[in-house]
Amino acid sequence: MHAAARLIPAIDTADPARAAALAGALAPHCGALKLGLELFAAEGPAAMRAMTERAPVFLDLKLHDIPNTVAGAVRSLLPLRPAMLTLHGLGGPAMIAAAREAAEAAGAARPILLAVTVLTSMDAATLAETGVSGGPVQQVLRLARLALGAGADGLVCSPQEVSRIRDAFGAAPLLVVPGVRPAGSALGDQARTATPAEAVAAGADWIVVGRPITGAADPAAAAAAIAESLPA
Numbered sequence: 001m002h003a004a005a006r007l008i009p010a011i012d013t014a015d016p017a018r019a020a021a022l023a024g025a026l027a028p029h030c031g032a033l034k035l036g037l038e039l040f041a042a043e044g045p046a047a048m049r050a051m052t053e054r055a056p057v058f059l060d061l062k063l064h065d066i067p068n069t070v071a072g073a074v075r076s077l078l079p080l081r082p083a084m085l086t087l088h089g090l091g092g093p094a095m096i097a098a099a100r101e102a103a104e105a106a107g108a109a110r111p112i113l114l115a116v117t118v119l120t121s122m123d124a125a126t127l128a129e130t131g132v133s134g135g136p137v138q139q140v141l142r143l144a145r146l147a148l149g150a151g152a153d154g155l156v157c158s159p160q161e162v163s164r165i166r167d168a169f170g171a172a173p174l175l176v177v178p179g180v181r182p183a184g185s186a187l188g189d190q191a192r193t194a195t196p197a198e199a200v201a202a203g204a205d206w207i208v209v210g211r212p213i214t215g216a217a218d219p220a221a222a223a224a225a226i227a228e229s230l231p232a
């Protein structure tokens with residue numbers, strides 16, 4: 001894969017005009033554009049149009065509900081033709097399997113289903129507060145096993161778990177990795193991080209980068225610099 005194709009900028013804004021401008025500027029420097037909760041909550045399905053015209057769309061809605069409801073949500077989203085769609089791994093195998101069955105209705109055009117493992121904003125202490133002891137790596141591997149066994153095509157994890165997932169599950173699972181920060185960038189609320197080059201060298205298929213790109217004076221130049229920093 002060409003290095004730039006591994007980059008997915010996160011278009012996190014509630015302003016549709018800004019989203020369209022970012023999509024236009026960033027599409028030449030990436031493999032897909034990520035549309036997340038902020039823009040979808042503000043604009044709904046209309047938010048997809050400005051993006052699908054420019055690049056494949058990673059629709060990051062992190063579905064998490066009972067299996068019947070998630071299956072219905074997947075059916076409702078299929079006409080938007082997302083290339084990738086996220087579900088929370090914590091929803092369990094029955095929820096993932098229901099989503100997969102619903103997605104199959106789109107045939108070859110079905111979205112890649114990605115199970116979010118442990119949010120990259122959580123460290124061991126915040127995870128323990130939720131009742132999960134043993135640390136992020138153990139929980140990521142536990143959720144990965146359940147999700148992949150239930151029909152997820154891949155996982156969302158932090159760069160710090162990528163090599164452990166590759167060791168446990170091999171090359172097949174698609175790994176989409178946020179929590180990525182170019183050296184010197186502000187971490188913000190991200191807790192488990194690495195640089196773009198480190199994430200790809202560890203085995204990430206795609207890296208997700210938001211604020212270091214969208215907050216730059218020249219977002220296209222920031223995306224191009226990240227793409228150029230990636231190993232071939």
Ligand SMILES: O=c1ccn([C@@H]2O[C@H](COP(=O)(O)O)[C@@H](O)[C@H]2O)c(=O)[nH]1
Nearest residue numbers: 010036118119120178179208209210211
């Ligand atoms: O565990 C997760 C899952 C999803 N995200 C999303 O990725 C981007 C990251 O944005 P930055 O500005 O680069 O921090 C954002 O849209 C999150 O919703 C994540 O960060 N961690």
